[in-house]
Amino acid sequence: MDCDTGIDDALALVYLCSQPQVELVAVTSTPGNVDADQVAQNNLALLELCGRTDVPVAIGARKPLQIPLVTTPETHGPQGMGYAELPKAGRECEPTDAVELWVEAARARPGELTALVTAPLTNFALALRAEPRLPQLLKSVVIMGGAYYYQGNTTPTAEWNSHVDPHAAAEVFAAFAGQPEERLPIVCSLETTERIEMRPEHVAALAEAAGCSAPELVLPEQPRGQRSAANSALVRQVSDMLRFYFEFHRDYDQGYVAHVHDYFAASVAAGTAWYAARTATVHVEAEAPRLLGTTVADYRGLWGEPPNARIVSDNRPAEAFAELVSALGALARRLD
Template identity: 70%
Template structure:
């Protein structure tokens, strides 16, 4: 049974990643830690708690961690994910409270208590994990594995011409994390889901239509000709929430000349973390630029050993978007069907 410790900055694609993992009956989400990124860390926590309740899964610990990056000011991206991070979706205030534990304590204490059992999945900036490594440098060996959504390698960035969002929010944290994995056995190296493969996971209106059908709620029609901000009429609360969130994301991509699509970076990382979608990898030595004003946040991969340093990452080099969406739609649809119109 996969046991996942998530660190997120929810976020529309983080939300789909979380809902997907909750939809897998064999997956145990051990805890969810929150970092500032798409929105502030406290709003991230509220989003996660509300999603847990929407999915009927109260009782999973949600802990707040770093509210600012290690060394630079926080930049959030409400223009991409909406004022609360959930696009047009407005989730009711959750009844469950945030954990009294700090996110760093969760990472360190859970990994120590369950050595070799937990897979870490980080879909936001790496701030919390960097701080946890400072507290427990043995964390990479205590975890079963680590999956990171972040970076771009020989591929255009989505925040600057060379930098991906999660890394650009806290490049110093990313640099510390990759440095901590240098010299470890290959099976302990982080699986890095970077833009060159996550941007292939393009959610389109047909995917939302299929999700509604899989949930037994009828086709969910989110179409480019509809007015911006039109809300879902679905009687299924989970379908409606995801639809309203994703519509915002589709509109954002269209406004930036990318078409009526939505890149579901984090959902692919979640599928990869539980090995439910195929992918290929390449070993590399990764470092992060933190000093150059022009290139700050750039992730650099040495695939050829030119630096003479051991690998510290397994970078996803190929994936199957069709398979990934089939997995997401069937699994999330089954969860939504089980929730019905309640």
């Protein structure tokens, strides 16, 4: 998993930790929601919270390929974790660069590994530069990013991850042009990830599934920044993260909800989500200032270029949240 953790990245990582069938080979850290060093600290702390100190964490790039880094403290908080205050992890990052780690793992286990990227595609682009055979070496690739004939969440036309490093995104999609359909990246873009809309009742259900001694109420009428008192450490941290995210979405007139984009991408990578997808040729705009990071999909072959992606076209939000509540509830019980 390569992430820029981030509240929804955090939920995705915790979800993967809840899945006994998932082997987490490594978690690599890309700058985006916060800088790369803070991303890595968040990843280390989350893995420790989930009892997974066996999973290596590494840092790769510290800035996008060609443009200055932009972070988003208004969306995820100064440290990327909303109101959650995770204890500092008791270990440090791997000395190996994230890109080296990606390449070494793929070469050592050809055809076995899934790459899940919920961050700007900077590290993945650098890994492809270092090992152009990655499209053949990886079993599959799942990417959260882009908005196709759908309003952006960063600019009128651009999604966050694509906007932070459009040059990297363009390189990644170009590298997959002409690959067999089963090797094309599965792209979870805004038109389906914004359907994965978390609400207060999901937090309450999670606490109940975790066996919490009292209801977990994260409600719009409560004071801004109120902290959870749940007796489960996992529920308490997730609740404090999500309250911040609910408040952010409300501030931007989207309701007291949270779009947990990256959890959906993680469930696709883990094989636990139903989805439908369409092949397309993706173009990422990396030059026009007002359109930076805009993604366009040619579904009909009008450009005469081979497909380079499979874009998710449908999903089942109710099933996704039933899975999330059940899985995280079970993990919280095991940890407590």
